[in-house]
Structures are given as structure tokens and as C-alpha cells.
Amino acid sequence: MKPATATAREIAAAIAYGETTATATLEATLDAIATRNGELGAFTDVVAHRARTRAAAIDAARSAGRRLPPLAGVPFAVKNLFDIAGVTTRAGSKINRANAPASLDATVVVRLEAAGAVLVGACNMDEYAYGFTGENAHDGPSRNPADLTRMTGGSSGGPAAAVAANLVPVAIGSDTNGSIRVPASLCGLYGLKPTYGRLSRAGAFPFVASLDTVGPLARTTADLAAVYDALQGRDPRDPVCDPPDDAPLLPLISEGIGDVRMALADDYFLSGASDDARAALESLASDLKITQRVTLPEAHRARAAAFVLTAAEGGTLHLPRLQAGAVDFDPDTRERLIAGAMIPAAWVVQAQRFRRWFHNEVMRIFDSVDVIFALATPITAPKLGQKTFTFDGAEIPVRPHLGLYTQPITFIGLPVVTVPLKRAPGELPLGVQIIAAPWNELAALKVAHDIETRGLSAIVDPKR
């Protein structure tokens, strides 16, 4: 095992077999964070004492001959909107730093630690998760390990940077409009945005309750599945978390995809993408012999409705903070939240009505298809500080629009695995969404795993 690049499952196996210890793994992780975080801007908080206590307990359990849980000793990180007991949950903001430290861990932290994983810290993000860039006025930007002059994407930019730079094998992000999938695409990682209501959001600072989900970023599909399995299950602390089942998926993802019906999303999901992005997607479709094309009807309206819901719910959530201290917001966030708070209720209610209409239309597609492929981002990582990019011949703002292809999917709560497309040397990462019907994370994971094992996807080596 090479500790720096080992996967979560390799680390857990090496510790279980006595090839290394949880403490040694943790110390290597803390050293790597200390060495590289300054240039990456990935972590905002490191919980070394807590992590050392956990790692020592795992090593003691092994020495005592006790059976270790499946992720024993695996270092992990969370986006800094997740509660960590004893740490103030900043959610990318300056304002929340005046809050008392969290008294309880978020459910994702509780469940991963129950599976033996070791929390090492919290990661950078766009302020209050309202952005697709990974830039933050208070903590500085997270930087893309494939090219440190470029964006990670956001809002889970710090978690993506931490995993892509091999600081940790897995990290937990949140995805309201694309905040796992956009950074997974720009940093060249696998990411899982589960079905809305599948994984508990308890202890995660909210953004848009109608859309918020949480999920893992990793360098392999098996790690995605292993972490997802550890996170599964109902949670009375999150009233939305009410999945119909919680069967482990890791044992099933390598079953093959002979019976999985695949199609490529056309129309909206191909319009405006860079030639490079389209070519990469078409190449994968050709390798997979995907000939069927499907059109998600009125996807541009779905994206528009998600945009309005997000602005209105986000603006309303933050209204007390805007009233008390608008000057303390990141300027890139503040004006959008104020505008959101001004949105008439009629627009919001109509957006919710359109949500069901669009859901029903897309469900008809799933009568004949199991997974749908669509680009995760229309372009590769923009330069840090870049304000616009070219889309369909027009210059449009980066911050609200990098998630053009992810927003319509979140709008109806579908599960998605983002897979890093195979790239030529020197090319920047780019991801594809594998979209499945509600609660069918298995189909998306099986296809992603098949693509990975056939060598049709690839993570990008970080620049040192």
C-alpha cells in the first residue's frame, strides 16, 4: 500500500491485516495536510487531537483481537457546513464564526466514525454553499490539484481538493444544485449525489431544504459505495431522510451491467458545451456502444425553477443574518441572497408545481432507460478569479452557471454518480453524470464501476 494514494478500502485492509496502523496512517495524513494545505486551501479546520484519540482506539481494538468495522482507520474529511462537536460550524461564512461550537456531530460524522473512519477535519467551501466556484472571500479559494491556478468548482471545493490531492481518500460534501458534481467534474473525481431523502442531512447547515442532499467524493467507485453504505439508514433528526431501503451496495456494484439500459441526454445537455467536452462525452458513449438518445423535456425550465427555488429559500433562510450584518457576507453571495429574499411567493409555489410536472415527464423516460448520461459541467476548470465563460456563443457568469447541467437533475431529486472522463495528457479533468431513477443509486454505481474497471475513466494525478 502506498499511503499517499491508497484508497479507503486499501487503507482499511492494510490496518485490518496489520500491515500498518491507524495511528501511522493518521500521522501521514496530518503531515500531508500540514505540508500541502497552504497551497491547496482545502482544509479550514483540522481536528488532530480527536483524530489521534480515534486512531489509537482502533489500534487498541486490533491489538485486543477485536473485529474491526469496515472503514477502520480510514481518514476522512467533511465540508465545513457539517457539525463537528467542539468546532464552530462556519459553513464558509465569517458570520457563523461567532456561533458557539457544535454540541453534537452531524449524522454523517457519527455514521462514518461508527464504521471506523477517522475524521481529520473540515474543508473549505463557497459561502453558505451558494456558488459553483470553490472561491471564498474569507478563507481564500480552494485550488484545483490538477492546476493550482484554477478553480476546484463548488461549493464542495475543499473536500474535492482534499481528495484529488491525495490528502484523504474520501470526503463528504453537500449537493443542492450540483455542489458535489461540479467539483468532482473539475477536479477529476468520482462523486455521489444520492436521491433526495436518501442520506441524512442532520447537523449539516442548510441551504435549500427543498433540494439539499449530502454525499461522498472519492478516487474510486468502490470507495464511494463503501462510504455510501456506511451513511445509509433512516434518521429521525432529518425528517426528509426516509428511504425505502438501505441494502448495502458495495457487494453489488461489480455484478456487471449487461441488463442496464443506457442513453445519452441530448438537446439541453449538449447545447453550449465546449467542443472538447462534447467530444469527450461522445467518445465514452461510443466506447460503451450507447446509441439511444433521450430528451428531458423542458430541462431549461427545470433549471430556471431550481434557480428561483434556490434564490428564494436561500434568501429567506439568511434574512436575519442579512438584516443584522449584510456587510459581513462574501460580496459574491450577499447580493444574490438579498435578491432572493425579494422573490414573490407566487414564483416559488409555481416552481414547486413545475417540479412535479418535470419529475413525471422524466419518470416516463425511465420506463425504457435505466441510466442517462449527461455532462456534469459544460467546460473544464476556469481560472481562479474568472468571472465569465463562453456558453452558446454568449459570455455568462461563472458563479451561478457552472451547474447548468446539474441543476435540472437536482430539481427532481434524482441520484447521480459523477465519473471523471478519460483525458489526454495535459488536458484538464471533466466529468459525466450518470443519472438514475429515484432510489436506484445501484444502477448508477454499477455503470460507474464498469466504466472504471474497463479503463474508460481516469482520475488526474495532482500537480506537486
Place this chain on the structure above:
Amino acid sequence: MTVKRADHTPQLAAAMEPLLAIPIDSAWRPQILAFLAMAAHNADLFADLPYDDANDEAAPVFRPGRPAEEML
């Protein structure tokens, strides 16, 4: 299907500003108006579709009959 309305976002912003009681710096107003105009354009895309009266569904968060403390 889509009703193209005149841009009333300056009037909307002017009406809402005192109701929201947010101290707004004049330097922020251009971006606020630009974003509100973007939201208005987006709302135009779905606001006037022929919805059935039965299709009135808010986000599935509120559940009656359970005490709030159970959610904490």
C-alpha cells in the same frame, strides 16, 4: 406558453427593500437588480404553464402530527 413581461424588477426591489429591513449599500444595488432580473426571467419560463389545481405540492418537509423536538 411563456408570457414575456416587462421588466418590473426595479419596482419590485424598491417595494421589497423597506419590508426586508436589510441595510443595503447603494453599491450593492446594481448586482441585486441584475440577479433579481435573472430570477424574473427564469420565473417567466415556468410561471404560466397550465397547471392543474390538484398539482399544488410544496416541498415534502412539513409533517403534521409529530412534535418539533422529535426532529432535533
